[in-house]
Amino acid sequence: MPLLTTQSAKGYGFSNLVSATAVTSYESIATAMGTGSSRTITFSSIPSTFKHLQLRIMAQGNGPGGYPTSLESFRLNGDTGSNYATHNMIVDNNITTTQAGNSYPTNNAADFFYLPGADSSFYGNVIIDILDYTNTNKTKVLKNIAGSDRNGSAAKGRVAMNSMMWNNTDAINSITIVGDSTYHGNWSTSSSFALYGIKG
């Protein structure tokens, strides 16, 4: 049974079928699942053996949802100093917005992305790239693409591209994500946070 076929206007054809291969520089480090009773997810003791990290999230909270006030907080190495800044390009349904989120140096965590609250089987997703995370000569910068679409429902759909700076040159060894307390609440039990390492 072929894994992939092409369907053309003139008939069916197969081209360049390739079997799965195990050669990759992308490795799974750890996965955390929501518990339904906590709004905090932490990855600690992150190995320093990769060049970049990627965090892939599909999640919802058990709160009422709503934005923009339900932005989730993102903290590195447990740093609670005023060392974070973010910028955002956002579409909330049909409204395009660009903004500077947290203005350095006033925030003790970055409001880095939005995820929905409790709503049936509706989840949001985020892919966060953490570049050169062990380099002790560079201030750390991160970017993400985030989305949650709810068939046009107001106050629930958003697609965004966000950047973040952590004004610190330390190697990153832990990541903490905290759901907004008012709107988002605890992470549902089907919420998934998967951390990967990319070799360079």
Next chain:
Amino acid sequence: MPAGATYDKIATTTLTSAGSIDLSSIPSTYTDLVVVLRGKSSGSTNNIRLRFNGDTASNYSNLRFLAYSGTADSNAQTNMTSAGIGDWGSIEGAAIINIFSYANTTTWKNYASRSVEPDYTSMYSGQWRSTSAINQITILYPSGSLATGTTATIYGIARA
């Protein structure tokens, strides 16, 4: 400790004649899927879309963030029979589609995509309102065809 290598190439294909691309019999052994597309329209149609599991009912929606000719634009599409993933016309473009938790049978499925071609840059977030595991992805222009030579590669990512 790392759990092991992942981001496996499942398959790749190149259209040998104009039409749509059908990625079928997708294994359920991964957590997320990534589809990398490279190609163009065989005509002037420029909104490339997808369907899951051959579902042609109005179960799709998407948000689009688009930049073209110096203009930023956005729109929401609801109750559609397919979902938008990119914007290329008769000029070569590329797109990367990330599909999350595609094999779970608890949540509706959602995806994020980015698309580029010389005149358009766009970003999508979309949803398929079904809890079925995804085993087939169709890439298409609803009122046109992908050009001969358009290539799709599908990868699987497994979490620890």
